[in-house]
Amino acid sequence: MNVSLLAPHAVPSPAPPTRPARTQIMMSPYYGRPDFAGLSVEGDAARKIDLVSVADVLRNAFVYPPHSIFEDVKLVTFGFCPSQDMYANPEFHFKFRDSGKRGDTDPAHPDHDTDWVGTYHRLLCEAVTTSTCEVRQPWMLQSGGKDSTTLAIAVADARPDTICLTYLGGREEDEVDSARFVASTLGLRHESLVCDPGRAYDRYLAVADRMPLLTADFALLSYVDLATEIGARAGDGVLDGLGADSYFGMPVSRQQRILKWLSRSVRLPPGVSTLPLLDRSFTASFLLGTLQMNTIERVFPGSRFTDAEVDEMFGKPVSDRSRSRLQPFLSEIASATSEDEWRDMSASIAGSAGAFAKGLYTCAALGLNAVYPFTDVRFREWVYREVPPHMMIDPVTHANKILVRDHIATRFPDLPYVKTKGSFRFDVRGLAKTRYDTVRDFAVQARDVLPGAVTWLDRNRKSLDNKYHASKFYLLAVVLPWIQLHRTRGA
Template identity: 65%
Template structure:
């Protein structure tokens, strides 16, 4: 099978139909792509979890052949820094509101009962303001994924003030994982994004309550610009690409400390891969899981992006470029794959062509980033201020968190059973699980457990869905 799928919401709605045909055999799995998932929680584009299936994510051209000549070019160069215009009396907020309303209407065409993934942060709040005008039939839903941040109060206040219905869903990691297992065989492709289980959990809830579409607030960071914080600069400097063994994080005095484990993992990483979110397996740990050398083949896939990233003219452009790799293949992919499995439509208003091109090319710099305070998305903040005086969660950074420690506590035995059945592909998974079971109350180790929990059932279903020849091919690749 040799196929190319245009996947990015910036390019339109992807077509996964050929991968989701009932009874059709699945293509052989790509072992290096599985290594990608364990190392970085996503598959490096333009590759996919399957051999012969390539993806055109944002930064690649749909007219290029992803099999023979993929070329990466970041579309929003100098985001947040250009254009430079003198201050004017233009009603930037008014124009932005009208264009965002148009983007909501356009991307939600065909949805009869849309639901907004409302984190309570800037992007979902500005979307909710536009939705109240453009699609007031939308229901907002907020996910409480863990104890670190509680955005529900802010999100509820926003929805009620705007006259929108609001629901909440508290993370139950066991329920979320069981819901993932129920749809994993219907997912067209795979990512291990750390919000994938949250998305499946939310999507299942939406479908159960009669929703037929999801509105997602991803997409604005790339063209508004995201200045690097002090902590991000420090992490970049600490990313030394040192060949430190992964088992250092299992030593007494280190194994219980998330900070020490994270520091060691940072020292092992190169700066670009450290930008990608979450705690993941080191190269030598991935080789241990596979029982052979494979991590270097995954790392080699980064070379495709290096020339473009090294041409960055500022630290934040460097970070925007690096983040866009994980954003396309992880953050966007989780919604696209989960929604396809649940037969839900998904809309990304911030990816609308007219809106994004207007903001990138016409909105002046002083409406994007304040060079003194490093605050970004100033236009969005001003839009929110037209309706709300102060929102605590707009000051902070929100996300769909997931209780990875709770997942390890409640579903360890289930994941270990899957590892036993996947010994042909990941012979070292059972050993890693048994050795680290007592350490999974540390979020660092629990995050790696999460990656195995995502990958292992996919391996089982994907191999089972293939023909006999495909299964033999997969085993041969695994032991090559």
């Protein structure tokens, strides 16, 4: 793409646009399908980008809910009540507290009469059928993890016309063979797509101006790449296995406990990670970045910009205003009764505003249906309120999703990737290598918003083969063109 084409042309100044009305959007598959119709091209051209939200994305890869990238658009994500005014002081309440789950000794739920795996399969099949009722040709994102495997088993019964698609994102993973085995065993057609970071980024630039809002989830470019491929192959729906972690629960690992202890909110100079030796070591850079985070924000995935770097890029203090957006969540998180529940609550913030958002925004831009069977209300409430705790998390080994594992075992007795989580990773180092100049050109164009972005890119160019620095480059690669395209598309 020729970046120069994105610069404003010398044309007569149009009449000042009418300021759009304040907008509040229900933005969670748990609440239903989001409606972005109010974010029209004309209205979007008049909307003002929220600079604190830009800082949110650079610091955490998503905008803190209930805020959005626009000052006059607020989002009702899961945990906020749709009847509340998101412009006031909305209260956050985590919907899947441990106190709402049934107890193992609850006499009202005798286990001997319940076919847990059979009921789970039936309800998941019904969730697939309901969620895909408007989809003519569904494609399922098959990552190779537990959720995509259990979903594939239900899909094979409920929507056998579904095509499975696996993404080979980088050197750390290779689940294509096992994913293909699962699909073929179930009688489902399987396709794969190898990550080409340049192709994926060009596809992002082609649709970014149609994305209703901004997030920079670290699988966003993978999602755009996949969804564009699905659309080109006449697919009209994307089945995504997100949504089960919140109610099944995610036990805290030893590594996560260590990272929580290391998160000290220490403020260091913005260039410290580029010092000799540090700039080449991902582990050293990651731990140094963790030292500068607070405990809740360290739960959010990926390597992101430090507060000092964000302030340097803006040329003024902004990071403290971004961090203050944690306030609505603090009292609920502080009430957690266990370390696992504390992490579930913290992770739910990023899940709503990042993990779900990447698919919702991408599919909206491409005219595809985003389908999340695990968010089906009947299915999720049954799991949350009826399934015994020991079938959700093993009390001895602390392995999670025991019922899911049992469901998979009915068709696949011994699959190694059920034990090791798979994901759609993206080659961030490859992106930096192939699209550095393009992103730098966007940084030049957006100097009025992020005057220090060019300085950061120039200073860190030699370190972008380190995944820690390349992950930050990824955030700029997503944010800068989105800002520029949305500022100029209605001009």
